Amino acid sequence: MITKKALARRTFLRGAGSAAIALPFLDAMAPALASSAIPGKAPVRMAFFYVPNGMVMDSWNPSYEGKFQELPRSLKALEPFKDDILQIGNLTHNTGRALLDGAGDHGRCCGSYLTGVQVKKSLTEIKSSISFDQIVANEIGKQTRFPSLELGMEDARQAGDCDSGYACAYTNNLAWRGESQPLPPILDPRALFERMFGTGQPMTPEERSRRSIYRRSILDFVTDHTHKLESTLGPTDRRKLDEYLSAIREVERQIQRAEHETSQIDPHMDKPYGIPADFGEHFKLMSNMIAIAFQADQTRVVTFLMTREGSSRPYRELDIPDGHHPLTHHRNLPDLMEKVRKINEYHVRQFAGFIEKMKSTQEGGGSLLDNCMIVYGAGLSDGNAHLHEDLPTLIAGRGGNYIKTGRRMVVRRETPMCNLFLSMMDRMGVHMDKFGDSTGRLEGLDLS
Amino acid sequence: MQLGKSKPAAGVFFDGDFSTIDSLLAVSVLYGLQGKNDCRVAILTLSRPNLAVAGFTDAVQRFYHGPAGNFSQLPPIGMRTVGSAGDTSPAFTVPFQKKKPDGTPVYKNDVKSVIDTGDPNTLIRNYLEGQYDQNAFFVLAGPATNLAEALAFPGIADLIAAKIKYLVFSYSEARIKADVLAARKVLAEWPTPIVACGSEVGAALPFPGACIDKEFAAAVPDNPVADAYRAYQNMPYDATSSDMAAALYAGRPKEGCFKLSGPGTLSVHDDGRTSFSAADNGKHQYLIVDPEQKDKVLHTYVELASAKPVPPKRFKPDAVVVQEEKKPAEPPK
Numbered sequence: 103m104i105t106k107k108a109l110a111r112r113t114f115l116r117g118a119g120s121a122a123i124a125l126p127f128l129d130a131m132a133p134a135l136a137s138s139a140i141p142g143k144a145p146v147r148m149a150f151f152y153v154p155n156g157m158v159m160d161s162w163n164p165s166y167e168g169k170f171q172e173l174p175r176s177l178k179a180l181e182p183f184k185d186d187i188l189q190i191g192n193l194t195h196n197t198g199r200a201l202l203d204g205a206g207d208h209g210r211c212c213g214s215y216l217t218g219v220q221v222k223k224s225l226t227e228i229k230s231s232i233s234f235d236q237i238v239a240n241e242i243g244k245q246t247r248f249p250s251l252e253l254g255m256e257d258a259r260q261a262g263d264c265d266s267g268y269a270c271a272y273t274n275n276l277a278w279r280g281e282s283q284p285l286p287p288i289l290d291p292r293a294l295f296e297r298m299f300g301t302g303q304p305m306t307p308e309e310r311s312r313r314s315i316y317r318r319s320i321l322d323f324v325t326d327h328t329h330k331l332e333s334t335l336g337p338t339d340r341r342k343l344d345e346y347l348s349a350i351r352e353v354e355r356q357i358q359r360a361e362h363e364t365s366q367i368d369p370h371m372d373k374p375y376g377i378p379a380d381f382g383e384h385f386k387l388m389s390n391m392i393a394i395a396f397q398a399d400q401t402r403v404v405t406f407l408m409t410r411e412g413s414s415r416p417y418r419e420l421d422i423p424d425g426h427h428p429l430t431h432h433r434n435l436p437d438l439m440e441k442v443r444k445i446n447e448y449h450v451r452q453f454a455g456f457i458e459k460m461k462s463t464q465e466g467g468g469s470l471l472d473n474c475m476i477v478y479g480a481g482l483s484d485g486n487a488h489l490h491e492d493l494p495t496l497i498a499g500r501g502g503n504y505i506k507t508g509r510r511m512v513v514r515r516e517t518p519m520c521n522l523f524l525s526m527m528d529r530m531g532v533h534m535d536k537f538g539d540s541t542g543r544l545e546g547l548d549l550s
Numbered sequence: 551m552q553l554g555k556s557k558p559a560a561g562v563f564f565d566g567d568f569s570t571i572d573s574l575l576a577v578s579v580l581y582g583l584q585g586k587n588d589c590r591v592a593i594l595t596l597s598r599p600n601l602a603v604a605g606f607t608d609a610v611q612r613f614y615h616g617p618a619g620n621f622s623q624l625p626p627i628g629m630r631t632v633g634s635a636g637d638t639s640p641a642f643t644v645p646f647q648k649k650k651p652d653g654t655p656v657y658k659n660d661v662k663s664v665i666d667t668g669d670p671n672t673l674i675r676n677y678l679e680g681q682y683d684q685n686a687f688f689v690l691a692g693p694a695t696n697l698a699e700a701l702a703f704p705g706i707a708d709l710i711a712a713k714i715k716y717l718v719f720s721y722s723e724a725r726i727k728a729d730v731l732a733a734r735k736v737l738a739e740w741p742t743p744i745v746a747c748g749s750e751v752g753a754a755l756p757f758p759g760a761c762i763d764k765e766f767a768a769a770v771p772d773n774p775v776a777d778a779y780r781a782y783q784n785m786p787y788d789a790t791s792s793d794m795a796a797a798l799y800a801g802r803p804k805e806g807c808f809k810l811s812g813p814g815t816l817s818v819h820d821d822g823r824t825s826f827s828a829a830d831n832g833k834h835q836y837l838i839v840d841p842e843q844k845d846k847v848l849h850t851y852v853e854l855a856s857a858k859p860v861p862p863k864r865f866k867p868d869a870v871v872v873q874e875e876k877k878p879a880e881p882p883k
Contacts, residue, residue, distance in 0.1 A: 167665075192665060196676040489623055515626035516668040516676060536704075541672050 108132060111399065115331065117323030123299055124247060124398035125331075126346045127465050128339040144466045145245070146502040146529050147396045148475040149404035150235065151453055152215065152276055153494075154208070154411040155430040156485025157446045158439050162494050163191060169509050176446045177496075179454035183461060186471055187498045188505055188547070191512035193519040194491040196539055197221075198481055207488040208427075209268025211481030212411035217278050218520040218538015225262070225269045233278040234523045234537055236285070239403045241532045250403035251395060252277045253294065253388050254287025255381070257410045265412050273412050276405040287407050290377050291357050291387040298391060298400060299350070319354050321347055342464065349394055356387050381419060382452055389456035397463055397470055402530070408449060411481060420444050430485030442485070453478050457498050474499035475526055493519060501529045506549040513544065522547075559584070560715070561592040561681040562800070563674060565628075566793065567692030567725070568596060568603050571641055571782040574610065575757060575855050576691055576720075576793035578775045581614040582854025583801040590862065591615075592677040592686065595628030595670040597696045600635040605661035606642040610774050613657070616861035625677065627661065628670035630696060644781035645774050656772045670696045671703040678709040686713045687800045690736070691720040691793040698732035701739050711741035716803075720796035722749040727822030734818050737834065745799065746816050746836040748824075751808075752792030754839040755847055759788045765856040775855070794851055799837055807847045809838040 109130040115123040125131075127144050161175040170184045180187055197220040198211035206223060213221035213230050222229035235250060243249020257274055264270035275284035288294045299320050321328070328347070332340055360378035378384040388406065395401050409415055414425030422429070422441050429445070432438035460471035476498040483489045492515075500507055520540035525547055527534060562580050566573045583589045594611060596604050608627045615624050648656040660666060674696075678686070688710075690697055697717075700706045717740055726733045737744065759779065766776040779789070799808055814832035817825050826836060 194676075196679065199676075199680065201680045202682060487623070491623065512665045514665050514667060514669055516672050518672065539675075541669070541703075 109334075113331075115324040115327045117320075117325070117327060121299060121320050121323035123320065123324055123347075123350065124400050126342060126397040127399065128335065128342060130335055130339050144473045144502070145399060145402055146473055146475065146504075146531075147402040147404075148235070148238070148501075148526055148530060149392060149396075149406060149477065150216065150276060151406045151408060151456075151476065151478045152212070152411075153408050153446075153449045153478070153480050154212070154273075154413045154482075155427050156480055156482030156489070157494050158432075158443045159484050159492065159494070161443050161446065163492070164189075164510055167191075167510055167512050175443065176450055179447065179451040180457065180496075180498075183454065183457045183498065185508040186457065186461060186500070187496055188507045189510040190495045190497070190522065190544075191510065192492050192515050192517055193495050193513065193522060194516045195481065195493060195519045196490065196516070198490040204266070206266035206268045207482065207490070208412035209265035209272040211490060212274075212276070212407075213268070213272035214538075215479075215481045215519075216276055216405065216523070218518075218523065218540070221268070221272050223267050225267065228269055228271050228282045228284070230272070230278050230284070231281050231538075233276065233405075234520075234527060235277055235403050235405055236279050237534070237537070238527060238530045238532050242402060242530060246399055246401045248297075248395070248401040250277065250285075250405070251294075251392070251401050252285045252287045252405050253392070254289050254407040255377075255384050255388065255409055256289070256407070256413055256415060258286045258289055260284065260286060264410075274407070274410045276407050285405075287405070291353075291360065291384070291391065294388065294391050295353065295357060298395060319351055321351055321354075345463075346394070346397060349390065349397075353387060353390050353394065356383070356390070360384070360387065381415075381417070381448075385452040386455060389452070390459065393456065393459045393463060393470065396460075396474060397465070408452075417445050417448060420448055427485075432486050434486065450478070453498075460499070471499045473502050475501040475505065475529060477526075491516060495519070495522070501526075504529055505547050511546055513546065517541075517544070557682050557685045558590065559587050560589045560801075561677070561686035561713075562589045563592055563595075563677065563686065563688045563714070564797075565595040565597060565670070565688070565690050565692065565696050566720075567598050567636065567728075568607060568642070569636060569639075569692065570793070571639075571779055571789050572752060572757075572791055572793040573691050574607075574641070574775050574778055575789065575791065575851070576689065576797040577607075577610060578614075578855035579794050579797040579851065580689070580801060581859065582857040583797075584614075584862070585857050585860035586854075589687075589801045592681070593625050593628060593673050595630075595673060595696055596667075597630050597670075597692045598633055598636045599629060599631050599664075600638060601629075601661055601663070601667075602638045602642050604629045604667050605659040606645065606657075606774070606778065608661050608666075609646075609657045609659060610778075612660070613774050614859045614861075616859065625673060626666065626668040628673040628696075629664070629667035630670060631664055633695070639782055641778035641782035645777035648772070648777060657774050657777075671700050671706065674700050675703065675706050675709060678706070678713045681713040683712050684715045686715065688714050688717040689720070689793075689796050689800050690717060691796060693725050693728035694719075694732040694736040695729045697740070698729070698735040701735060707739070707741060714742050716743045716745060716800070718745045718747060718796040718800040720747045720752075720792045721824070722792070723822035723824075725822075726818050726824060730818055730820055730822070737816055737818065742833075744816070744834045745796075745810070746824075746826075746834060747792055747796040747799065748836060749790070749792050751795045751837050751839055752790035755791045755795060755844060755851075756788035757791045757794060757851055758848055759786050761852045761856060765852050769856050769858045773856075791851065794855070795837060795847070798847065798850060798854070805850075807840070807843050807850065809840045811836045811838060 197214040216233035217231040219231040239249035264273040277285040463470040479495040520538035521544040814828040816834040
């Protein structure tokens with residue numbers, strides 16, 4: 103009889119100061135001779151990557167249903183991973199529409215995206231509803247260090263008018279803890295890193311500056327513990343641990359490099375400390391930390407507002423000096439549409455880099471991606487027409503051997519997006535009869 | 551001094567089985583009314599799972615609405631997915647064969663499968679949410695199946711009570727018999743007044759089919775409803791017009807085109823027959839043909855149904871100022 107004691111799932115590498123590094127899922131954490139069906143099984147995680155201003159839909163939607171053939175232009179970067187993604191057509195957010203509230207589609211579509219309710223048109227009286235990611239976080243969040251992580255890359259201000267009378271709270275947040283409590287995203291990679299590997303509280307710029315003088319890696323603080331742990335692990339786990347710690351170190355280097363480069367650049371605007379000037383670099387940093395957070399089971403719920411809804415960010419790295427939002431009102435002019443397509447492709451390219459990372463990270467008998475549901479989507483479909491139906495929606499990962507990927511699935515027109523959320527909640531172990539304007543669960547995700 | 555508050559033109563919800571050409575003409579009448587800013591067609595729903603009919607109805611909708619544009623969406627046709635598909639009249643298929651001089655089809659069928667349609671309940675709910683209170687009406691021109699299910703759908707009955715001022719039910723024995731239970735449920739549970747329009751109304755007001763090759767052709771050379779009319783039956787013929795009468799009354803209830811019975815209760819028998827019991831507190835009324843208005847009604851049919859499409863505009867001017875109703879729940883007079 104084998105009596106070897108399994109390593110606790112919530113084991114941390116600890117060191118001097120406040121350093122604490124959660125471990126990834128290791129074989130040693132599964133009880134000896136355990137099958138994958140018993141408690142050693144990796145958890146399911148979910149994330150939302152939100153892109154603003156809709157898309158040029160003829161480059162997003164393939165002309166077919168079923169098994170992926172040639173991917174449409176906007177998805178080309180996902181070609182190596184097309185067996186790992188499911189694209190869903192025709193999902194609708196009716197609550198993003200004007201109904202009786204007039205202009206303000208950007209404010210509404212982002213505010214309703216994960217909440218499934220029509221938000222109150224106001225600059226001062228913020229009213230939405232708890233978002234479904236937070237319902238999940240409330241239910242399962244006690245099992246992880248962070249119930250959820252909210253990330254972004256552009257603008258976290260909450261006050262002011264961001265769209266025709268809709269407060270910036272609606273365009274700049276995805277996650278809502280309650281009807282008047284948005285959860286502002288973390289924009290600064292250093293702040294996120296410190297939250298993940300420190301006490302959980304972001305450091306002040308002064309504290310950060312003092313620490314940076316020494317330029318020490320967090321890994322240096324946990325060296326002793328790491329060596330002790332390694333001596334108890336088998337070769338596979340040692341390799342996994344090494345890869346994991348290397349990934350953390352790489353993130354640290356990226357942050358240091360970004361901080362150095364940022365200090366050399368005057369962005370002509372207020373930017374929080376340490377945010378890389380380069381969009382791709384910023385995305386890579388944030389998404390690498392999402393991968394680490396999932397790998398170490400620090401959280402199972404992430405929302406990521408890639409840029410805020412209604413963003414007018416120019417993409418000079420693509421030789422596009424025009425603002426994103428004004429460009430999306432292209433009036434079907436080919437040259438303007440082409441620029442929007444390039445931005446859409448650029449966003450997906452960043453996302454594809456993250457998916458590559460997730461797929462290459464081993465977990466259990468498969469990849470980390472296999473155990474995730476990573477939704478990439480937008481709250482508007484055609485940004486020129488401000489349409490709220492056929493919202494761009496793509497899920498990467500199989501949600502723990504559940505979602506049948508490698509295909510495009512088209513549901514009936516006007517099918518509520520909230521139906522997908524109900525089904526995702528099921529996979530996360532949270533069961534509700536109704537959420538937002540759902541009319542039932544989304545059939546066909548698993549082809550069962 | 552105006553006592554009312556301005557609202558947009560009333561939203562129209564039309565549900566039917568499109569088993570007769572009358573239903574298509576009724577849709578034309580509603581779009582004609584929309585062109586005069588008397589109403590806004592919100593959605594069309596089909597009470598049988600027939601893709602050919604849904605496809606043609608969708609083409610008709612696109613003909614009148616124009617393509618979806620900036621801030622202007624074109625809702626899908628709502629279609630029931632269970633039950634009998636029923637017959638498919640040539641009216642719904644032959645027009646698709648019509649070609650332009652370059653050989654391309656005049657009308658495009660965008661409904662290839664059920665995913666190109668919407669669930670009627672979801673559509674009714676979604677589009678009710680976009681209506682001002684008591685500023686919409688419903689026209690039912692077929693079995694009451696979809697509406698009975700809508701009443702059972704969470705939240706819709708409350709929305710109907712808030713948004714829909716009245717239901718106009720174009721009925722016949724065949725339509726009642728097709729789903730007796732649904733008809734009973736709707737007549738009993740519909741939360742706002744119901745005006746019934748029996749088949750005798752349509753029989754007394756035959757649509758002048760000769761206008762298809764005159765007024766219709768003069769307004770728009772390629773009109774799918776006109777082509778459907780030609781394919782429905784050998785020309786010339788005059789179609790019955792109960793659904794058109796229902797649509798006309800619904801859009802212009804104060805026009806005086808029809809007489810109205812006093813209040814009462816319409817009851818449904820198992821064989822599809824109906825009976826009406828007068829009662830002061832009844833919430834049903836029925837339409838009565840006024841012989842003196844016959845010419846006016848027929849003229850209005852032609853004028854509205856043949857009118858050139860006027861695509862909706864996002865910021866279309868408000869309709870006439872609506873007088874504040876003291877008792878909006880009362881049957882329309």
